Amino acid sequence: MSTFIEAPQPLDAEYFRTRLLGWFDQYGRTHLPWQQGRSPYRVWVSEIMLQQTQVATVIGYFERFMQRFPDVAALAAAEQDEVLHLWTGLGYYARARNLHRAAKCVVHEHNGAFPVESVAALSALPGIGRSTAGAIIAQATGKRAPILDGNVKRVLTRLHGVEGWPGRPEVERRLWQLAEHYTPQWRCADFTQAMMDMGATLCTRRRPSCLLCPFEADCVAHARGEEQRFPESKPKKEKPVRKTMMLMLRDENGHVLLEQRPSSGLWGGLWGLPQFDDGGALDAWLAREMPGSEVQGRWSSFVHVFTHFRLEITPVQAHLSRQGDQPAASGWRWYDPDQPDSIGLAAPVKALLESLSSFTLL
Missing domain, CATH: 1.10.340.30 (Hypothetical protein; domain 2)
Structure with a gap:
């Protein structure tokens, strides 16, 4: 130094x-x-x-x-x-x-x-x-x-x-x-x-x-x-890696379930895919909150880099064999990828949603 x-x-x-x-x-x-x-x-x-x-x-x-x-x-x-x-x-x-x-x-x-x-x-x-x-x-x-x-x-x-x-x-x-x-x-x-x-x-x-x-x-x-x-760089620290699973749950109309992030913190206030620490937590949530849904597989993981850490994201595809009900709790919505709403989306979530077609169920 x-x-x-x-x-x-x-x-x-x-x-x-x-x-x-x-x-x-x-x-x-x-x-x-x-x-x-x-x-x-x-x-x-x-x-x-x-x-x-x-x-x-x-x-x-x-x-x-x-x-x-x-x-x-x-x-x-x-x-x-x-x-x-x-x-x-x-x-x-x-x-x-x-x-x-x-x-x-x-x-x-x-x-x-x-x-x-x-x-x-x-x-x-x-x-x-x-x-x-x-x-x-x-x-x-x-x-x-x-x-x-x-x-x-x-x-x-x-x-x-x-x-x-x-x-x-x-x-x-x-x-x-x-x-x-x-x-x-x-x-x-x-x-x-x-x-x-x-x-x-x-x-x-x-x-x-x-x-x-x-x-x-x-x-x-x-x-x-x-x-x-010049200017000298900030002393480097190895960025820690965090892991998350993003659930891409689509109903029979091809709509995708989104949740709104808390107002502060990572992607504060933006809408995103439900996130889970591991597959067990994801499966348990689906069984409890979305009966009739079926996990169909995982997509390849990718990394999104933040200033202080790296986030390894694993998208998980799932299908709900009925039309998604309007969630009772606020902060949840069903989103049509072919007719995007004017809402804030985190960049990796936006990219995932844009890759979907409402006529090709996951």
């Missing part, structure tokens, strides 16, 4: 800003959907979607989301199921739940206006951290607010040769100091976008385009030939 060495000396702030904005004026991204008709709401939704997700992936989701929820009031009034449905496939579903909660806070506690007067006020909303709040303020209002997302961390650690994993508190503090040093009082929206664009298009995680960078002559990592060493 690397040790944290003395803090690097920053470049002259005016020099940095001039070169960065000169590059941005020529090569920066200025036609992204959330840059058109900018508002705190549009910028906020885009920033939440862009967490852990690339721009190319986000664009389609953002446009569909804006079409359905053109303002924060529409989002606040929506059912969580519909919000999660529009988020299906984007991953990290806590973002969608927090987005929905924050919209309600804005409408009911702030009279529908985002509290963009300060980073502290904005970051009090669910799902908004210091960097996201800074990006929203700078992009939507033009006011000065430093940011430090993953792209910016990568630019600053390479430029200054900052040792240590950026998640360590002392390293993150130094990076915030550098971000504060460089952020100007003017052209704040452009500066913020330029910093993100640098990391996303030039100072990329793999094979950075150093020869095209306006700071090629200033970059410590480049001078050392150590671009790939």
